[in-house]
Amino acid sequence: MTDRHFELLLRGGDVADGTGAPLRRADVGVADGRTTLLPGDAPATAARTYDASGLVVTPGFVDAHTHSDLTTLGGAGDALAHAAVLQGVTVEVCGNCGDSAFPGLFADFDAFALAHAAAGRANHLASLVGHGSLRAAVVGHEDRAATHPELKEMCAVLDAALAAGAVGLSSGLIYTPGSYADTAEVTALAAVAARHGKPYVTHLRDEMSQVEAALEEAVRIARDSGAPLHVSHHKTAGKYAWGRTERTLPYLERLRADGMDVTCDVYPYTAGSTALAAMLPPWAHDGGAAALLKRLADPEQRTRMRAAIAEGVPGWENTVGNGGWDRISVAGAARHPGLQGRTIADIAAEQGADPLDAVAELLLAEDGDVTIISHSMREDDVRRVLAAPFTMIGSDGVPKPGLPHPRWAGTFARVLGRYARDEGLLPLPEAVRRMTGATAARFGLTDRGVLRDGAHADLVVLDPGEVADHATFAQPLLPPSGIRLVVVDGAVVVEDGLVTDARPGRVLAC
Ligand SMILES: [Zn+2]
Numbered sequence: 001m002t003d004r005h006f007e008l009l010l011r012g013g014d015v016a017d018g019t020g021a022p023l024r025r026a027d028v029g030v031a032d033g034r035t036t037l038l039p040g041d042a043p044a045t046a047a048r049t050y051d052a053s054g055l056v057v058t059p060g061f062v063d064a065h066t067h068s069d070l071t072t073l074g075g076a077g078d079a080l081a082h083a084a085v086l087q088g089v090t091v092e093v094c095g096n097c098g099d100s101a102f103p104g105l106f107a108d109f110d111a112f113a114l115a116h117a118a119a120g121r122a123n124h125l126a127s128l129v130g131h132g133s134l135r136a137a138v139v140g141h142e143d144r145a146a147t148h149p150e151l152k153e154m155c156a157v158l159d160a161a162l163a164a165g166a167v168g169l170s171s172g173l174i175y176t177p178g179s180y181a182d183t184a185e186v187t188a189l190a191a192v193a194a195r196h197g198k199p200y201v202t203h204l205r206d207e208m209s210q211v212e213a214a215l216e217e218a219v220r221i222a223r224d225s226g227a228p229l230h231v232s233h234h235k236t237a238g239k240y241a242w243g244r245t246e247r248t249l250p251y252l253e254r255l256r257a258d259g260m261d262v263t264c265d266v267y268p269y270t271a272g273s274t275a276l277a278a279m280l281p282p283w284a285h286d287g288g289a290a291a292l293l294k295r296l297a298d299p300e301q302r303t304r305m306r307a308a309i310a311e312g313v314p315g316w317e318n319t320v321g322n323g324g325w326d327r328i329s330v331a332g333a334a335r336h337p338g339l340q341g342r343t344i345a346d347i348a349a350e351q352g353a354d355p356l357d358a359v360a361e362l363l364l365a366e367d368g369d370v371t372i373i374s375h376s377m378r379e380d381d382v383r384r385v386l387a388a389p390f391t392m393i394g395s396d397g398v399p400k401p402g403l404p405h406p407r408w409a410g411t412f413a414r415v416l417g418r419y420a421r422d423e424g425l426l427p428l429p430e431a432v433r434r435m436t437g438a439t440a441a442r443f444g445l446t447d448r449g450v451l452r453d454g455a456h457a458d459l460v461v462l463d464p465g466e467v468a469d470h471a472t473f474a475q476p477l478l479p480p481s482g483i484r485l486v487v488v489d490g491a492v493v494v495e496d497g498l499v500t501d502a503r504p505g506r507v508l509a510c
Helices: 078-086 109-119 131-138 148-164 183-195 211-225 245-257 289-296 299-311 344-351 355-365 379-387 407-422 428-434 437-442
Strands: 004-011 027-031 034-038 044-051 056-059 061-063 089-094 124-127 169-172 200-203 229-231 262-266 272-275 328-332 371-374 391-393 459-462 483-488 491-495
Touching: 004 034, 027 044, 056 428, 061 407, 061 437, 078 089, 078 407, 078 483, 078 491, 089 483, 109 124, 109 148, 131 148, 131 169, 131 183, 148 183, 169 183, 183 200, 183 211, 200 211, 211 229, 211 245, 245 262, 245 379, 262 379, 262 437, 289 299, 289 355, 299 355, 328 344, 344 355, 379 391, 379 407, 391 407, 391 428, 391 437, 407 428, 428 437
Parallel strands: 004 044, 061 089, 089 124, 169 200, 200 229, 229 262, 262 391
Antiparallel strands: 004 027, 027 034, 056 459, 272 371, 328 371, 459 483, 483 491
């Protein structure tokens, strides 16, 4: 019998195969971009043999939730572009929270995929279709219901994108223009996803004081449309909702027991990150970005916004009303780098200004483009969501310059190191399943997320004793330790903390 010959052979490692099964000793051969599992010491030769003894070999991580749609298309810089793959992420699921790069920046899925093919990338992207992007393209940024022909048009654009390879429909019902839609509009679109067997993925209309009502809306949309439901970055944030995961998780559990296909993802931090403009009431955005800036320049409109934040607006999440400007810090403000890392309350106090005025001036000076970090969650809620068996790991990375949230560079190593190993919240093979097999199955990534014969050779070799995150709010892009080797479609893309020259990544069509 002749020896099997591989391009790459990982010898002597313990395999966590992405199903949650216990670690088992096996060698992993890679040829033609696919994997073969071999019993330890099976006869085999390879162009390159890697000694994985003492290490764990896993499928490449699938990041369930990113905003990295454009990160590798130029301008962002290597530190931002490579933070995910340095953690072992071999597929980034983008197009989240209602915001995809098509329709809009790119005409359609194929144009988006072509742009990435031309630019080259180390790992893969899979994209959802954003409801907000559909609405912006068809209805515009107006605060009104879609007409029947507009809804038909949105459904047709979505249908074409899903047929071309997008992995589902996303919504971000706190963000304009998506927040202008009623439940029926989203249900009609989710029905299109259901026909493709693809999920409805949602950033709920409220993750704070009204989180349970918002979750019920998502469940109604899924039930009425027939689409599988995936709740993005599940959290119960703000002082009025702390501890509410004690109710939301059992609710999801009951739905699953009743046969509903519902899952969620989570990032392992007690702070969120979004746009500063999202702290303003929906009506302030009516008409789009230019209209918002015009209102921000008007003292009377500022007074209205201040009142809306103080008193609330029915159906609007109102992050600041659920916390305060002292919990909101600036993450990215290109023309004001000195403000990055400081809270809005602190900035306003220094200026002797009202916080809303400080926010308005900053947004005007930055053409509306300011990202923030919101320290809005409690550790026990985060841990509870992480421990739920239907939860997947998603960074919710917002890869923008400045001091972005450390989750983009730290999420996966933090779950494996801090939560799985150090705190024992879940066993390593189970933590791996939540970042591989479960996620690949949710988004229909065939033959990925599992380590078995014939699967795509997306692989991570990690040191289970050493894996740890190092990214912090002060140094958000510090790479993790313990990720030894990352392989995408059989090509080594990361070795000992460095990104190689290989660019096998592309936009996956599913
Ligand atoms: Zn979101």
